[in-house]
Amino acid sequence: MAAAAPKGRRPNPRLDQIKRTWYFFRRNSLAMIGLGIIVFFMIVYVYAPFYPAPGTSLQTYTASNGQPPVQNGPFPEICTYQPGEAPPAPNCYQTPLGMPSVVGPTVGVSPAGIGPLPFGSLTLNPATTPFFNTFAGLLKGTDWSISISVGIVATGALIGVLLGVVSGYFGGIVDETIMRVTDIFLSIPGLLLVIIFLAIFGISVQSLELRILIVVAAFVIIWWPIYARIVRGQVLVTREQRYVEAARASGASSGRILRKHIIPNSVYPVFVQMSLDVGTIPLLIAAIVFIGFKVFPTNAFPEWGTMTALSVQSSVLESFITNCQTTMGSCIIPWWQFFFPGFTLFLFAISVNFMADGLRDAFDPRLRR
């Protein structure tokens, strides 16, 4: 009996459901591991802006090629010198003999006391381009990657949920139109549409902030139809439920039914899809950068996908392999250049996947066993 509920503690079904979901989520060990890694990334996310990028003090030195160092935003260049030579600046990193331009993790210990490079250096092309601090890049990249992904997914989900709810609830010609449009968008390979959009609208934009906005917009265009589909399917089920019928019978307006009953009860699958997609977007950005498209105006942009893609581009691979085959014995494969960024990308995507899987099981009572 409702009257039996103690005074001052009104039953809150929404809270109860969250508690129940958490109970089932907690029992899934993979999901908890995923959540743990995500929490770790969140801590890094909060910490990253306060991290003093090692090398911001390097602005005064002159690099070994005689050029003043280029300051590429928050992704500082490293200056290097060979073991026999004199350091060109007080805080430059010594490079190993075999590969004249590669600083491995903790190898090139700085004489000036800014410490070894924990994750080594990242180069875009060992012959010509400068070196960047992988650790600093990954740290700063946490902010950029997660912000961009969350921005895209949140905007896409907002548009998708709105259109999906309208489509599912009102039905008829509205539903038919919206669903045909999603059909069209879903049959174009998404990556291609993003590339075209960027090629037309983004390529001439040199301002970093504006370019990021264009990247987000390009991804949102391909991302909303998935959410619209999911929500529509869910709304079709929800609107036939008894409680919606009861609300309608008691004279609630369409807006109130949508706000209070239909939307809260149809968005759970969207959360699952959203958490999956947050991990996918850095992978897609990486893929676009990999085929050679300049997603961001500078190649030295600290974003996980960009860092990973640039470190394994075929020209880079080829030069390393050729080097290895000609100088067998003193050959260094700079594994850290693709391992650390690639592993970060992988770790983020897989932990998000674990979490999404756990969420799906916890939300869906049929899968609980």
Added chain:
Amino acid sequence: MRLWIYIVRRSLLVVPVIIGVMTITFVLISALPVSERLEATFGTNPRVPYTPTVPCSKLGIDTPGNCTNPIYKAGIDKLGLNQPVPVQWAVYMYNSLTLHWGYVGNASGLAGQIPLAKGQPVTTVLGWFLPYTLELAGLSLAIILLISIPLGNLSAVNRNRPIDQGSRVLSFSGYALPAFLLGSFVLMAAVLVIGGPSGKSPFCAHASSYFDLYGSWPAIQCWAGSTYPTWLKAGQVSSPTGFPTVDAAIHGQYWVALDTLVRMILPAFVIAYGTIAVLLRFVRNSMLEVLNLDFIRTARAKGVPERSVIKKHAGRNSLNVTLTVVGLTFAGFIAGFPIIEVVFGLNGVGRLLAYSVTLTPLDFGTIFGTTILFTIIVVAANLTVDVLYAVLDPRVRLG
């Protein structure tokens, strides 16, 4: 409903999708500057550039100053750019539907990289490069089905046993590992394994093992006269069919055919990996659902051997889900080709697209042509899946 009526009905649904996709490309191409749009549609004009006015001397008139550009005006008239937008749309639709997809530029980055394609119609160039991609897609589709269906069934039958956990790990890592990274690792590992300590490949005495594995065709040094045979245009496109293994076999060079096929196996596995990851989970879950149904219990109760129950009763019924998921993931599968073809240096449509969007000046004719082509492939694949679905499951036709 008869099957053919269903097929006709389903095929008619393709028409609005194709029109919609072309409308989207129309909107995007309209955002281009007029000169670039004219260049993408009619090809580069070597004598007079597509600008509103050109120096009169270029037109052969011996007067100083600027004249209005007749070619520019003619192009605008032809595309209806001085007409209202619906007319422009209609002209664009007519051109697209009649396969007039524009020209590869003369001075674009793509033409610099692939001289063969310079100034050719986009459809012709796509026709050269599509067969390789189709062969690769067919091979990887076969790998996808051959791995994910048996493995999915196996992990459903052995639920929560080591094989199920193993396939779960495979599936999760497939979601999270980007294809280009996996491809690069595989390529590097293969090079280092084949290359051996001497750094020379056992297959080809002259080339490095990297070039022995990289690209569609054996390294140029490996050919007897160090030039490609006549049936291989510029070392990129084969004739007469365009399908590389078929052509090599037609010309009697069986080791080339074998080599080409071997070169496709690694990329095909890498492409397949991502889709296997998705498919595996769905096959497993649908198999689990089917295994709990009554008719399986009946089959077991009447003494049908367990192998037959799994294979014939349950396996056939979970096939529908496999088909559906293949259809749903096909767009993602196709979008993976530019990446893999760049990683392994294969001469397919994907690499064409990669060149046209990355090498400046961009080649918009090819970009839009490739997009429409990929979309048509996806739509056709979805149509095939739906028809197969109806063939496998009569209830679909009735409903």
